[in-house]
Structures are given as C-alpha cells and as structure tokens.
Amino acid sequence: MKKFILSLILAYTGSLLAQETVHQAAPKFSPVVNPDKSVTFSLLAPQADSVRIVASFLDSPLVMSKDAAGMWTATVPGLKPDLYNYRLEIDGVVTADPSNPYLMRDISTQSNTFIVPGENADLYITQDTPHGTLSKIWYDSPSLGMQRRISIYTPPGYNAPENKERKYPVFYLLHGMGGDEDAWSELGRATQILDNLIAQGKAEPMILVMPNGNAHRPSAPGYTPEGLYLPDMMHSVSKPGAFENSFMDIVNFVDANYRTIPDKQHRAIAGLSMGGGHSWRITMNNPDLADYVGLFSAAVRWNGHGTSPEDKFPEKEAELLKKQFERNPRLYWIGIGEDDFLFELNKQYRHFLDANSYPYTFHRSKGGHTWTNWRDYLVIFAQQLFK
Amino acid sequence: MKKFILSLILAYTGSLLAQETVHQAAPKFSPVVNPDKSVTFSLLAPQADSVRIVASFLDSPLVMSKDAAGMWTATVPGLKPDLYNYRLEIDGVVTADPSNPYLMRDISTQSNTFIVPGENADLYITQDTPHGTLSKIWYDSPSLGMQRRISIYTPPGYNAPENKERKYPVFYLLHGMGGDEDAWSELGRATQILDNLIAQGKAEPMILVMPNGNAHRPSAPGYTPEGLYLPDMMHSVSKPGAFENSFMDIVNFVDANYRTIPDKQHRAIAGLSMGGGHSWRITMNNPDLADYVGLFSAAVRWNGHGTSPEDKFPEKEAELLKKQFERNPRLYWIGIGEDDFLFELNKQYRHFLDANSYPYTFHRSKGGHTWTNWRDYLVIFAQQLFK
Numbered sequence: 001m002k003k004f005i006l007s008l009i010l011a012y013t014g015s016l017l018a019q020e021t022v023h024q025a026a027p028k029f030s031p032v033v034n035p036d037k038s039v040t041f042s043l044l045a046p047q048a049d050s051v052r053i054v055a056s057f058l059d060s061p062l063v064m065s066k067d068a069a070g071m072w073t074a075t076v077p078g079l080k081p082d083l084y085n086y087r088l089e090i091d092g093v094v095t096a097d098p099s100n101p102y103l104m105r106d107i108s109t110q111s112n113t114f115i116v117p118g119e120n121a122d123l124y125i126t127q128d129t130p131h132g133t134l135s136k137i138w139y140d141s142p143s144l145g146m147q148r149r150i151s152i153y154t155p156p157g158y159n160a161p162e163n164k165e166r167k168y169p170v171f172y173l174l175h176g177m178g179g180d181e182d183a184w185s186e187l188g189r190a191t192q193i194l195d196n197l198i199a200q201g202k203a204e205p206m207i208l209v210m211p212n213g214n215a216h217r218p219s220a221p222g223y224t225p226e227g228l229y230l231p232d233m234m235h236s237v238s239k240p241g242a243f244e245n246s247f248m249d250i251v252n253f254v255d256a257n258y259r260t261i262p263d264k265q266h267r268a269i270a271g272l273s274m275g276g277g278h279s280w281r282i283t284m285n286n287p288d289l290a291d292y293v294g295l296f297s298a299a300v301r302w303n304g305h306g307t308s309p310e311d312k313f314p315e316k317e318a319e320l321l322k323k324q325f326e327r328n329p330r331l332y333w334i335g336i337g338e339d340d341f342l343f344e345l346n347k348q349y350r351h352f353l354d355a356n357s358y359p360y361t362f363h364r365s366k367g368g369h370t371w372t373n374w375r376d377y378l379v380i381f382a383q384q385l386f387k
Numbered sequence: 388m389k390k391f392i393l394s395l396i397l398a399y400t401g402s403l404l405a406q407e408t409v410h411q412a413a414p415k416f417s418p419v420v421n422p423d424k425s426v427t428f429s430l431l432a433p434q435a436d437s438v439r440i441v442a443s444f445l446d447s448p449l450v451m452s453k454d455a456a457g458m459w460t461a462t463v464p465g466l467k468p469d470l471y472n473y474r475l476e477i478d479g480v481v482t483a484d485p486s487n488p489y490l491m492r493d494i495s496t497q498s499n500t501f502i503v504p505g506e507n508a509d510l511y512i513t514q515d516t517p518h519g520t521l522s523k524i525w526y527d528s529p530s531l532g533m534q535r536r537i538s539i540y541t542p543p544g545y546n547a548p549e550n551k552e553r554k555y556p557v558f559y560l561l562h563g564m565g566g567d568e569d570a571w572s573e574l575g576r577a578t579q580i581l582d583n584l585i586a587q588g589k590a591e592p593m594i595l596v597m598p599n600g601n602a603h604r605p606s607a608p609g610y611t612p613e614g615l616y617l618p619d620m621m622h623s624v625s626k627p628g629a630f631e632n633s634f635m636d637i638v639n640f641v642d643a644n645y646r647t648i649p650d651k652q653h654r655a656i657a658g659l660s661m662g663g664g665h666s667w668r669i670t671m672n673n674p675d676l677a678d679y680v681g682l683f684s685a686a687v688r689w690n691g692h693g694t695s696p697e698d699k700f701p702e703k704e705a706e707l708l709k710k711q712f713e714r715n716p717r718l719y720w721i722g723i724g725e726d727d728f729l730f731e732l733n734k735q736y737r738h739f740l741d742a743n744s745y746p747y748t749f750h751r752s753k754g755g756h757t758w759t760n761w762r763d764y765l766v767i768f769a770q771q772l773f774k
Binding site: 044050091102109110125126134159223227228 | 416430432433434437475477478481485488489490495496497500501502504512513514517518520521522534546606608610611614615617643644
C-alpha cells in the first residue's frame with residue numbers, strides 16, 4: 001500500500017520534472033527564524049558573483065557570504081516580532097528568493113515574507129481559533145457605472161444556526177495609493193488580526209469590508225478584462241472625490257446583503273494614507289454615517305484643496321468638520337509614525353482640531369509610512385470599536 | 388489640485404524608496420504577447436552572465452541574448468492560446484521574473500504567469516460579465532476532528548433578491564497531490580471559467596466547492612498555526628481513505644449553509660490526479676451521492692490496493708462499482724492526456740469498465756499531467772452538468 005503511494009509520488013514527481021519543469025523544488029527553505037530571533041538567509045547559487053538581501057528592515061542591502069559549495073548565507077541579528085518583507089539581489093537583479101514560496105504583491109512588486117513570532121506578530125498568524133470567512137465579491141456601483149470587486153470578512157459564527165438572527169457592526173477599511181481590495185487582507189493580515197482579536201475577546205465580532213479605492217478601476221490587477229498588465233502608482237489614482245462620492249454604493253450593498261446593524265453607532269471607517277484621506281472626507285461628507293473614524297498615516301487634506309500644509313484650512317471642509325464634530329463621533333483616531341512624510345500635514349491638521357476643541361485620540365508611533373505601522377494601528381483601533 | 392496629487396505621489400514614492408526599499412518598481416513589464424502570439428521576454432541584468440527561461444512549454448531552457456545595455460531578451464514563437472507558467476534562471480538561480488508581478492504557487496514553487504489570449508484562454512481571464520463570489524471559509528469536520536479551510540464559489544446572482552428562494556446544484560472539485568483548497572481557484576482559474584461559461588449560457592449556474600484533500604492538514608500552507616513552512620509533496624499525502632471517509636462532512640456543511648438542491652441529480656464530483664482517485668472512491672462508496680463523476684488524469688486505483696496496473700481488479704471495488712453503475716450515473720467522464728504517466732492505469736480501468744458494459748465518456752487529449760489539460764477538462768466537463 002505504502003509502496004503504491006510511494007511509486008505514485010515518484011512517478012508524479014518524475015513526470016513533473018519531465019513535463020512541468022517550472023516545478024523544481026526549492027533546495028532548502030529560507031529564511032530560518034532562530035530561537036534568539038536572529039534570522040538566517042541562505043541561497044544555493046554557485047555561479048553567482050554577488051547576492052544581497054534588499055529589505056526595508058535593513059539600512060542598506062546586506063551582502064551575503066559564499067562558501068566553497070556555493071551556498072550564500074547571512075544572518076540578521078535580533079529582529080523584533082513582526083511580519084517582514086525582503087527580496088534578493090542576485091548579480092544585480094532584485095527578485096524573489098526561490099527558497100521562500102511566501103510572497104506578497106505591493107503595486108508591481110512581489111516580495112518574500114517571513115514572520116518573527118511574538119507580540120503583535122502572533123496576531124498575523126492563522127492560529128487555532130474559530131475563523132471568519134473572507135469573500136471576494138462584486139458589487140454594483142451605480143455612481144461609477146461598474147461592477148467592482150470587494151473583500152468582505154464575516155466573523156466566526158456568522159453562519160452558525162444560533163446566530164441566524166444576529167446582526168453585526170461593520171468596519172470599512174480602506175487601502176492606500178497603489179493598493180486594491182486585496183491589500184488589507186494580504187499585506188495587512190486583517191483577517192488573521194480580526195480572528196485573533198475576536199478569539200481573545202479583545203474585539204467585537206464585526207463585518208470587515210475592504211473595498212477598492214481606485215474609482216476608475218473595477219478590481220485588483222489580474223481581475224479585469226485587460227488580463228495581466230503592469231500595475232503602477234499612477235494607474236491607481238482616480239479623480240479626487242470619485243471614490244468618496246461612490247462610497248454609499250458600498251454601504252448600501254453591504255446593508256442589503258449582510259446582517260448589519262445599519263446605524264452610526266455600529267459603523268467604523270478607517271484607512272491608510274490615501275485611504276485615510278478617503279475616510280476623512282467620507283465621514284465629513286456623511287456626518288451621520290460612522291461613529292468611529294480612523295486616520296492611519298492619512299493624507300488628510302487629500303482632495304485637491306491646499307497645496308502645502310501651511311495653507312489656510314479650507315472653509316468648506318471646516319464647515320463640514322464642524323457638523324461632523326457637533327454629532328460627537330465616539331472615536332476620532334489619528335495614528336502616524338514620527339518619520340512619516342505626512343507627519344507635518346497631520347500635525348497641522350491636529351492644530352486645527354485643537355483650535356476648535358474637537359476631541360480626537362492621537363497615537364504617535366516610531367517609523368514611517370509602512371505596513372508595520374498600519375498593522376499595528378489596525379490592532380489598536382479594532383479593539384476600541386463598538387464597545 | 389493636480390499639482391497637489393502629483394506632489395503627494397512624488398513624496399509617497401520618494402518615501403517608499405527611502406522607507407520601503409522592497410518596493411522598487413520593475414523597470415519594464417515582461418513578457419509581452421505580440422500580435423502574432425509570439426511572446427517576448429526581457430530582463431535588465433547588466434551584471435548577469437547567463438539568463439535563461441525555464442518553462443514546461445519549452446523543451447529545454449531557452450537562452451536569452453544580452454545587448455550592450457545589459458538588456459536580455461528572447462522571443463518564443465507562436466504559442467497557442469493558454470495560460471503559461473515560467474521562471475527565469477539568472478546565473479544559475481531559478482527564480483521569479485521581477486518584471487512580472489503575476490505569480491502562482493504550486494507546492495513550494497512560485498512561477499510567473501502569462502496568458503496568450505484566444506480560444507479557451509479567454510475563459511481564464513476575468514471578462515466583463517456578471518461575477519460569482521469566491522469565499523475562503525472554514526468548516527467543521529467531525530470525522531477529522533478539525534476545522535478545515537475550503538474555497539466555495541457561488542454563481543452570479545446567488546445573492547440577488549430575485550433569487551432569494553432559488554436553490555442551486557453543487558459541483559465538488561478536488562485537487563491533486565501537493566495541492567490544497569487554493570489550487571483550483573488559482574492554478575485552475577475555476578472561478579473565471581465558471582463566470583465565463585455561465586455568462587455564455589454554456590454552463591448552468593452552480594455552486595463550486597473546492598476542499599483541501601489532505602486530511603491531516605487543516606488548510607493551505609501559510610494558513611495554519613505553524614506559520615510559514617516549506618510545503619512539500621510528502622506533507623500533502625494523508626492516510627489513504629482519510630479524506631474520502633470525511634467527505635460527507637463537507638457535503639453536510641454545504642447543504643446546511645448554502646441554498647443547494649441536495650440530491651444526486653444535482654451533485655457533481657470531479658478531481659485531478661489524486662483528487663481523481665478521491666472522486667472515484669467517494670462516488671463508489673456513496674453511490675447515491677452524485678450523478679456526475681469526473682476523473683481528470685485520475686489516480687483511479689489510488690487507495691492502497693494493487694501495486695501495478697496489471698493486478699487483478701480488486702473484488703471489493705468491483706462490487707462497489709457494480710452498485711454505483713446499477714444506479715446509472717448520468718455522466719461518468721474520464722479525461723487523460725496520452726503522455727500522462729497514469730495513462731496506462733486509466734486504460735486498464737477502462738478495460739474493466741468495458742468488460743462490465745459500464746457506460747462512460749472518454750476524452751483523450753494531447754499532453755500529460757498538466758494544468759493545461761486540467762483547465763481544458765474543467766471547461767469540457769462543466770458544460771455537461773445539470774442539464
């Protein structure tokens with residue numbers, strides 16, 4: 001019996017080698033996270049003259065060392081718990097590490113992933129807890145005249161018979177420039193974070209809605225009739241206001257198709273960078289929509305008014321924000337890293353809020369405009385919702 | 388206004404270069420499918436000594452040529468319409484093409500993807516049609532004592548108010564050795580195929596269920612508490628019978644959570660390779676379960692009996708198949724490529740069916756044990772269901 005299975009495996013593998021040469025097994029898994037949280041990278045490349053690790057967690061590319069057998073190695077000392085991305089530069093070409101099959105796409109770039117466990121990073125791993133459902137679904141947007149792809153997470157137990165009548169709050173979570181409806185579930189680990197926070201009793205069971213914020217595209221690259229094209233930053237920027245003005249199409253779709261509690265007390269909207277700008281504008285345009293607002297490294301004055309942080313705060317937005325804050329949102333949360341290129345813009349905005357005595361919660365973190373921060377902000381923000 | 392957006396893009400891009408060095412833009416998109424269906428690959432790699440294309444559509448790795456600027460190029464003449472995978476070998480290292488962000492994982496290998504449009508390949512592209520929903524959901528398997536991740540596609544219109552009472556047939560589609568619940572939706576383009584066939588009126592709207600056939604794992608690599616480990620072929624093989632014997636857990640979950648027509652006339656089960664073996668055994672063990680059976684390059688005698696195709700057909704299975712065929716399944720479909728390493732095994736099995744006058748439909752294709760064939764078989768098989 002075992003012999004038969006083994007022969008089948010051998011035949012299958014042999015067949016693959018002959019028939020599907022792309023399926024060459026990687027010789028070794030890399031990187032290895034060591035017990036002291038150092039991380040060892042390795043690559044068998046006897047013919048290469050130079051191999052370096054290229055990553056945002058390194059100040060500069062790290063040169064790997066080659067042994068007599070052609071095995072290149074390098075160890076990065078004690079990394080703090082997090083999800084990391086990197087690529088390898090092999091004789092000048094920056095590309096994927098073939099020894100690591102875990103990749104994430106950000107705009108046009110695929111980079112490898114590894115996780116140093118512990119602290120928040122344990123929230124980024126699929127643990128042995130109940131799990132929610134992640135759906136890739138298409139909604140009709142009458143405002144934009146197209147069907148659009150959207151990622152929707154329903155929490156563990158949503159389909160259980162005992163919850164058949166239960167209604168849930170909804171958290172709308174928006175991506176940044178160059179992102180799409182896959183960004184928060186992939187780069188942002190949003191489903192793992194929600195599963196884990198809910199299992200630990202730290203977050204309320206909620207529906208998480210992750211739309212595509214680029215109003216002139218229906219969906220992520222690869223999911224359009226164009227087929228496979230090169231995603232780029234410019235392609236991802238739609239006309240200012242176009243997405244924000246179509247946002248109620250999403251809310252209407254979600255309220256019509258899911259068991260939601262369709263009121264202000266049970267809606268949150270947050271976003272990163274451009275999506276922070278979207279959240280900022282959507283909530284001021286619709287002051288009765290959501291009681292929880294999250295601005296993560298937000299392009300708060302995104303939308304075509306003002307060309308520098310020093311400009312006078314625009315009257316129209318001042319008026320809208322006055323109405324929004326008169327309605328006392330329960331949480332107006334601003335998070336940004338001190339090295340973020342939008343830090344000054346956010347500081348100016350906080351001065352405006354302070355000058356008007358509009359209450360908000362400010363979270364200043366280390367670092368800059370990074371997914372490390374955005375995952376952290378999601379973890380912090382999600383715990384404060386609907387309580 | 389435009390100036391502000393542009394400055395934000397520049398600041399953002401500049402910030403990324405500084406803060407997230409992994410986000411380097413690919414210099415050029417590759418490959419390009421030319422009007423004559425030749426395909427041109429290019430890679431800027433001035434420091435490399437050798438660049439080759441490694442792919443199952445090539446008899447051997449194709450050497451690329453370098454120009455004075457360090458740009459490597461190669462053109463593959465007239466490829467027939469299909470979805471193709473390839474990798475680049477850069478100074479001896481076989482890895483991803485950094486100029487192509489579209490990748491697919493098969494076991495431990497990520498390979499790049501491109502599509503030569505036309506014929507069936509147009510079915511592999513997300514066209515401007517109504518779209519179904521693809522959900523990654525977890526079901527409880529009492530037989531296996533675990534929660535397990537599963538991919539479920541509901542057809543376009545499933546959630547529309549006018550279909551609120553409508554019930555649908557169900558097609559269970561099983562992967563091969565080394566695969567998982569993501570294999571058919573990614574490598575197999577099953578959601579695009581169903582969307583397109585349904586839009587063209589060639590397939591009935593149906594629910595498509597793609598489980599994980601490795602009974603000792605809950606889910607695809609990366610979706611377990613183990614975190615990120617190296618997937619391998621051996622890890623993917625569970626005890627013979629374990630998955631098949633737990634299959635009713637899946638049927639029960641689907642019938643309890645979706646608007647199904649829960650009878651034999653409205654169920655199909657098909658699978659490729661190991662999954663063909665699973666389909667073979669599940670349907671003989673449960674002769675009243677499904678009227679449509681698809682064996683795609685199937686390991687038909689998978690399950691521990693017989694060690695070579697010449698062995699006498701086992702009595703137990705002969706008895707079970709007798710009962711299955713007494714109940715006249717509407718379609719018993721066998722598809723296999725003439726170069727497939729399982730061709731002889733399938734030939735022996737067809738001799739057994741012929742000797743017993745059990746009716747079946749046989750589709751002999753070119754080629755071997757490949758996703759090219761399995762996508763084709765899905766296209767053919769899906770059009771014959773529930774009519």
